[in-house]
Amino acid sequence: MPTVREAAFRVFEHFGVDRLFGNPGSTELPMLKAMPEGFRYVLGLNEAVVVGMADGFARSSGKPALVNLHSSAGTGHSLGNLFTAWKNNTPIVVTAGQQARSILPHDPFLFAERPTEFPRPYVKYAIEPARAEDVPLALVRAFVTAMTPPMGPCFVSIPVDDWERECDWPPLPDLTLRAVPSATGIERLAAMIDQSQKPALVIGTGVANAGGWEAAIKLAEKAGCSVWAAPYAARETFPENHPQFSGFLPAWRDKLRGLLAPHDAILVVGAPVFTYHVEGEGPHWPEHAALMALSDDPQHLASLPGGGGVLGDVADGLAQLARRVNARAFTGKSHQLKDPEPAMTSAYVLKRIAALRPERAVIVEEAPTARGPEHDTLPITREGGFYTCASGGLGYSLPAAVGVAKGQPDKVIAILGDGSAMYTIQGLFSAREEQANVSFVILNNGAYAALTGFSAEFGMNHVPGCDLTGLDFVKLAEAQGLAARLVDSVEDLDQALSWSFAQTGPTLLDVRIEYAIHSH
Structure with missing residues (x-):
């Protein structure tokens, strides 16, 4: 035995x-x-x-x-x-x-x-x-x-x-674990889209988890949908350089409702309706619009504040819908990237990362203050091209970048805030041990800037405990065996990024950016 x-x-x-x-x-x-x-x-x-x-x-x-x-x-x-x-x-x-x-x-x-x-x-x-x-x-x-x-x-x-006890060999099952959405449910979703004039497709993390990237593109292109990323999506949702990509929905009810106002039908796929960060008032989506959800998570449907929904594998459901819906032209608006001027800002640094990154590079991000500028300057254009934490808890993305690098072959660029990086900074040791192909880019503004930016929601103009001045990430990286460079001027930025991206093992850049608050 x-x-x-x-x-x-x-x-x-x-x-x-x-x-x-x-x-x-x-x-x-x-x-x-x-x-x-x-x-x-x-x-x-x-x-x-x-x-x-x-x-x-x-x-x-x-x-x-x-x-x-x-x-x-x-x-x-x-x-x-x-x-x-x-x-x-x-x-x-x-x-x-x-x-x-x-x-x-x-x-x-x-x-x-x-x-x-x-x-x-x-x-x-x-x-x-x-x-x-x-x-x-x-x-x-x-x-x-x-x-x-x-x-x-x-x-x-x-x-x-x-562990040393004897036992029987366990039976090892061969299972198919994905449940296909019902044909009746797909018909209901298709009917909502076909009866609309300006449909919107809101895509969440669940689409990437199910491998629904290509199916979402086919559905959007056939049905003429405007495509929005769901609030706080933790994976890539849709090619952000695609003309039908409209942008990112915020986690604020009134702002979200305003962005969706041009649409008369909304299909939310692989996401709750909706993820919020602050209290809000009024309807959860424009009152004139029909809304339905497609998800493999029963809780997304159980918590629906109205509308309708279909349970099942979202990649399969999107593929079924792409075959079923009527064809129409796209008449919505495209997401517009911004072109920030040269300066040591997160927006400009992210713009240069977008320009210099290897073609198939994967972005792993945990820089809450820079999420808005990232949306504006660093488009995600490939399947499997983006990872962040759905929970909002810090300390995930530095070690996750090491795991992502070992799980697929392409260069990983980990874009981290200084505060975020310090939660699990000893993950750099594992990056060196594993020789993970990661460029760690620390956007170092010397503060928990996301928190100070959010404080206005509560009528505060000062938040204690947010000053992180004095952290030296070059020394922290070198102490764990990584090559690292300090970048504190626009003139040095491109050379440092190009050096880091050219390496096949882990490197770190301590990029000193201006302390600025971005709301998005």
């Missing part, structure tokens, strides 16, 4: 897992005792880094990721990015070390009293199996649950003495 460890690694192999993201602890050592040849251990120096890397890898590779954490303290360190993985709908299976079963009644050192409760509600499934023999089946269920849309992380707590 196999050991639990042998059976577990057969489960991992079945689901296409060839590496383990972790930070080793005492209660995980038996899991690591005899890893199969070719199975890689990806080290992060903090559990937030570990989960961020795994998330980026899973999203870019299209495969589930495996994470190993320590019991309470290690799992606690991971929770910010585990919450982000939940909001990103990322298929991750987390195994967490638990103390030996025989000493659990004695409250041992480094144990978790209620291990399955700790990560909830931000996992789809959490279990500590009743018997060691049940661990492999729990892992199978965790992978299937993680990969079933809407995807998300799952959690399995495993006592340290389980």
Whole structure:
């Protein structure tokens, strides 16, 4: 009979897992005792880094990721990015070390009293199996649950003495996990579009997660739709240089309603209706417009404030709609890029990144203050070309960029705020260890500028604790083995960007930008 460890690694192999993201602890050592040849251990120096890397890898590779954490303290360190993985709908299976079963009644050192409760509600499934023999089946269920849309992380707590126990080989299912939208539902969506004069297509993260990029383009072009990115979309939505791309919807109800006012039919795909950041009043969309939603997430439909919706795989639904709707010409307005003047502003730096980036470069972003200028100057034009965190929690994108780089072949450009980067700065060590093809570009304005910019919503003109003056990212990078350069003038910018983009391993640029508040 196999050991639990042998059976577990057969489960991992079945689901296409060839590496383990972790930070080793005492209660995980038996899991690591005899890893199969070719199975890689990806080290992060903090559990937030570990989960961020795994998330980026899973999203870019299209495969589930495996994470190993320590019991309470290690799992606690991971929770910010585990919450982000939940909001990103990322298929991750987390195994967490638990103390030996025989000493659990004695409250041992480094144990978790209620291990399955700790990560909830931000996992789809959490279990500590009743018997060691049940661990492999729990892992199978965790992978299937993680990969079933809407995807998300799952959690399995495993006592340290389980790994050497004997068990049966688990049955390994061969499943198709996507549910096709009903033909009746697609007919309803098509009828709404066909009966309209100026239809709008609002695309969210779920379209990219389902691989619906090409299907969305076909539908928009056939039906003459104006295409908007849903508020806080955490993936690429539509080619931002396409004439039918209209722009980005804000997370403010009144502003959003104003932008959608020209439309008499609105189809929201792969996103809630809608994600807001502040309170608002009045209707959620223009009262004269019909609205329906297409999503693989039942909660998007359960929380609809009116309108109608269809549940099912969004890529399949978009493809069905593209075949079904009537053809018409596009008569809307195109999103217009801006051309900022040379200066050490985020807008100008992002413009130069757009001009100099390698053709297939992937953008991973966590610079909240620069999100507006990014929309104005740095168009995302390729499938798989953009990643950020759906949760709004900082500390995701630096390690995620390492994972994205290991999950696909193209150069990754990580555009990070100085405040964001400091949450998981030790992820640079993992970038060097993995030789990840990432250009880290720190937009360093010496402040939590996004927060000071948002403070006007609450009638404040000063926010304490936002001054980050004095951080030296060149020294921080060099201390972890990365080549790095300081950029503090327009004259040096292009040369520094070109140098960084030409490297095949990780580099960092500390770009000193002017402290300016952008609202978008």
